[in-house]
Amino acid sequence: MLAFDVDGPSGGAMVDGSIWRMPRLFAQGAYGPFRAVPRILDLLERTGVAATFFVPSWVVEHWPAVCRDILASGHEVGHHGYKHERYADLDVPAQVEVLDRSQAIFEEHLGVVARGFRTPTGDWHPETPRLLAQRGFLYSSSFRDDDRPYRRVIGGAVSDLVEIPAPVELDDYAYFAFTEEPPFPKGHDRIAAYRVALSNWCKEFDGTHRVGGLLTTTFHPKVSATPGRAVVLERFVEHMVAAGECWFATGTEVARWVLAHPDGFAVRGEASPGGAIAGTPGPGA
Amino acid sequence: MTRALAPTPNRWPDDRRFAVVITVNFDSELALLGPDPAAASLDKTLSIFRYGAIRGAPRLLDTFAERGVRTTWFVPGAMVAPCRALLGDVVAAGHGLGARGMRLERMDRLTVRERLDVLRASRQALAEVTATGEPGFRLPSGEWPPDLGAQLLEAGFGWSSSWTGDDVPFCVPAGEGRSIVEIPFIHALSDRLAFAWNFAPAIPEGQSRIASYEDVLENWCLELEGCRREGLCLVLQLHPEVAGTPGRIDLVWRFLDAVVETGDAWVATGAQVASWWRAHAHGGPEHPVDLLRRVSPSSLA
Numbered sequence: 001m002l003a004f005d006v007d008g009p010s011g012g013a014m015v016d017g018s019i020w021r022m023p024r025l026f027a028q029g030a031y032g033p034f035r036a037v038p039r040i041l042d043l044l045e046r047t048g049v050a051a052t053f054f055v056p057s058w059v060v061e062h063w064p065a066v067c068r069d070i071l072a073s074g075h076e077v078g079h080h081g082y083k084h085e086r087y088a089d090l091d092v093p094a095q096v097e098v099l100d101r102s103q104a105i106f107e108e109h110l111g112v113v114a115r116g117f118r119t120p121t122g123d124w125h126p127e128t129p130r131l132l133a134q135r136g137f138l139y140s141s142s143f144r145d146d147d148r149p150y151r152r153v154i155g156g157a158v159s160d161l162v163e164i165p166a167p168v169e170l171d172d173y174a175y176f177a178f179t180e181e182p183p184f185p186k187g188h189d190r191i192a193a194y195r196v197a198l199s200n201w202c203k204e205f206d207g208t209h210r211v212g213g214l215l216t217t218t219f220h221p222k223v224s225a226t227p228g229r230a231v232v233l234e235r236f237v238e239h240m241v242a243a244g245e246c247w248f249a250t251g252t253e254v255a256r257w258v259l260a261h262p263d264g265f266a267v268r269g270e271a272s273p274g275g276a277i278a279g280t281p282g283p284g285a
Numbered sequence: 286m287t288r289a290l291a292p293t294p295n296r297w298p299d300d301r302r303f304a305v306v307i308t309v310n311f312d313s314e315l316a317l318l319g320p321d322p323a324a325a326s327l328d329k330t331l332s333i334f335r336y337g338a339i340r341g342a343p344r345l346l347d348t349f350a351e352r353g354v355r356t357t358w359f360v361p362g363a364m365v366a367p368c369r370a371l372l373g374d375v376v377a378a379g380h381g382l383g384a385r386g387m388r389l390e391r392m393d394r395l396t397v398r399e400r401l402d403v404l405r406a407s408r409q410a411l412a413e414v415t416a417t418g419e420p421g422f423r424l425p426s427g428e429w430p431p432d433l434g435a436q437l438l439e440a441g442f443g444w445s446s447s448w449t450g451d452d453v454p455f456c457v458p459a460g461e462g463r464s465i466v467e468i469p470f471i472h473a474l475s476d477r478l479a480f481a482w483n484f485a486p487a488i489p490e491g492q493s494r495i496a497s498y499e500d501v502l503e504n505w506c507l508e509l510e511g512c513r514r515e516g517l518c519l520v521l522q523l524h525p526e527v528a529g530t531p532g533r534i535d536l537v538w539r540f541l542d543a544v545v546e547t548g549d550a551w552v553a554t555g556a557q558v559a560s561w562w563r564a565h566a567h568g569g570p571e572h573p574v575d576l577l578r579r580v581s582p583s584s585l586a
Contacts, residue, residue, distance in 0.1 A: 009573075020583070030573030031450045031451065035452055039288070178478070180426065181428070188493070190478070194503065194504050226511065231514070232507060
């Protein structure tokens, strides 16, 4: 599942309001929907691959034409907060507010109801999966605990919420993201060699191919679609296409497949207070 | 249907496909002393930066001359007097100049009055070295104060290279419907972020290892390929003390060779690009700086 997080200028600095005193940081983030998403849509058209874009609804509100173009190009959009809020920091009413407001924005500007969700900024709240399932979300693509999708246990029962894990190895932040202030990475580590990132990504793809798993990316257009990195991204997509046996699925397609083949996938759940795991691995584990 | 920018016949002069702006941040020891005057006693550490004036800058000048490229040097005003002879060589070779404040001041920590004083003083200092083209400005560090554009215009600067966020120049609001031309860079195209290193004070903060020269050159060449593909404007940032070592000057040679070998690059100074863009900028979707001004008028005057 080729997936992009179109954060734009949203994130911690927008949640705490400091972004409004940081025009340069705003522009660095806005580069995503402004320049990088159009470049990625061209790339996906050339390679004939469908992708999933997780978009904070503030970005949908302010770049509606770009987001409509994502859909018109045959791709999927999913939720990613309003301003990229950390769900672990929100109580239940605040989460409901973000989810319902975002859904209203998706319906108003894009004419679609999103069925997918990816946690912005790290962890979600213990109640988040229940809220998602209650609202008809089919999947989350947030966790790191498997290399194939699974059905989530919520409140002790198997739910219809599918988790599509996404590993950090395929997160471009781990290679390329850089901001001067606030410093990212914290110690201002070097920007990785593009060649090295591409090689790592290809190795994870080849391994996933070998084990018949599911590979999911967390690529941020503003990070991995500068002019030069888009060249590398295209080589990565071409590498995957050339493998010939890869199903490039959107999140909804993966989730529907999992729900239609319950015996083929694991059921995995909530960590109990003692640290033991509720739920049992299914035959797909 | 192409959604990204695509090469157009008239985006750059003389049917050039894309633009390349080679810039040099000649901060010298002010890189350390500007933010921290107490560092004046750190003679050994300061010598890292003095290397730039002693060896790095002449070596860069020779390289640029051999490759026949005109570049743009950003110099803090306080460096003009002590480096007069060197800067004379810079402008004599046809390179352009830009300011970095007087001592790399953080503009977002100065009052409006102080900012204007610093900008005017740095403009005055640059005037002592006569360069071709209008002088530009590069923010040393920190954020862009909402009214900086207007103050730059008032101090006599019509263009800047201080932002990221675009692949071609754009217009930053500068009050009363005016604007200045911004020539944005990306962080991957900086020698300092890839190679600068010191023990104490720690540079960079996390003291990560010096990057592989070959890998960095390959990153630069990939950005060159991407910029050429779409007809964009590439901005490289070099620092004499970083790029001018006997080993790393090889990266500059080879990168410039790659630029020249494309056969269709417009290698220009910041002043040339700004002047061209001012006369030939064309429309497109709402620029993020305009969007920012619309949703948060106090962020950018």
